[in-house]
Amino acid sequence: MFDLPELTVIAAQMNDVLPGLVVAAGTIGVSPHRFVWYDREPEEFAALTAGLRVGRAWAEGKWLFVPLEPGRVLLIGEWGGRIRYHADAADLPAKRHLDLTFTTGAALSATTQMWGGVHLVEAGREREVKYVKEMRPTPLDERFDRAYFGELVAAAGEDGRRSVKGLLTQEQLIPGLGNAIAQDIMARARLHPRRPLSTLDEVQLEGLYEAITETVRAVIAAGGRSDERDLFGHPGGYARLMDARAVGRPCVTCGTPVEKISYLGGACYFCPACQT
Template sequence: MIELPESHALAACMNEAVRGKVIEEVTAGLTPHRFAFFYGNKEDYPALLEGKTIGESRAWGGYLETDAGDAVIRFNDGVNVRYYEAGAKLPAKHQMYIGFEDGSCIVCTIQMYGGISVSRAGEDQNPYYLTARRKPSPLTDAFDEAYFLRMYEEAKNKKKNMSAKAFLATEQRIPGLGNGVLQDILFEAGLHPKARLENLTDEDLDSLYRSIKRVLLRMTQQGGRDTEKTLFGQYGGYMTILSKKTLEEPCPVCGGMISRQAYLGGNVYFCPRCQEMK
């Protein structure tokens, strides 16, 4: 799943691998997928992209955005974006293929759900994308403690019994912060995923704010999480503390057993000792 660290890692890899290449062939929707969401008419993608030169790639929250002449390509959520050199064996099934004049290509596949968009610059009015562009990233100075506390007060006033997970990972409060990166953020803050906002102390809030900034920066600097793959098919360099990969390992702080529970549309991982329920 593309979350904030992965969108930045993918953008850096795209700038390294494909910037300046000319698009020769585009295919969208070759393999039908119930949860592949295309913005606009995918049959128009070839006309919008073929013959265009790849420009800069950038990250907006959980979106990877790439310029291609007067058009813009965007991928989000569960789109697996991979780069292949000329002559490499490609997946037999895919949701998008972008072939370049030198024989290399980008192939996108979707396992669960994902969004693909191609439009002329300035024409994409998807509200999720616009929100990702509008809100400050935790990687920037604009996401300061005052901004975080305003966000907290608004959420608490809206629903006092809102949980920590719901606060961080729903309603696009922090674009790009999803259920994946959430786990280590809450662990480092010492907060249970189901902890209620109304029960958090000033110390808890300070710890949570600093954990958001620190963990997301570390994940991004290390090229994404070790549960997600880069443009080149390698796992990210950030070793997750709490994830499906570490479930059978003891807590690195207290040595206790890690718990996994289904909650709010996905699994949460936590240490019952280090992250007591509030």
């Protein structure tokens, strides 16, 4: 599943090769998938995209925004698969859920093994799309400062039940984070996944804030996680600190064997000595 760092990398790569390309044909629904949702019928999507020119893409949360000018924005979100640029449209994968072929002969494709959404909206109305319209500031947003973070944690932990992992992975309280990146954030912050937010002191809150922003930027700088692939099919350069391979191995900080638990719908990997 693409998180904010991977989509940020893909958007930047798109902006190296796509702006100015003209859509010859736009196609959706080539490979039916019950967990991919579209806001257009295939014929309508094809008619609306033909002849449009690609603008500069950007990422927010778990959504990729690709302007198709004039007048449209293509949104690809909650995507668990591949988004690829093909120098030759003949290389398009047989299984795909979206593709744009261009008058140059190149193409863009998106395929998911999990789920995802594809929306083609009028420019200026992209904020009306479900999951986007109520999106909070992301860790790359200038509004995501220490004061905002403190208020977010206070509200999320008010009832005493929300945990650190719950903050990072539930209800997109912090848009663009998923279970994979959350493991390294918690390791850097030295916090147990089940630790209640209401018990964190100011030093721990500061450490968690820094762990979030620093981890997101580190993954982007490395070109994404090594278990995901970029626009050109290359794996990212960021090797996770805490994943299935770390279980039983010594913690890099204290040497205690890393453990695994299942919690809040996913696996958690942590050091029982460092993360409290």
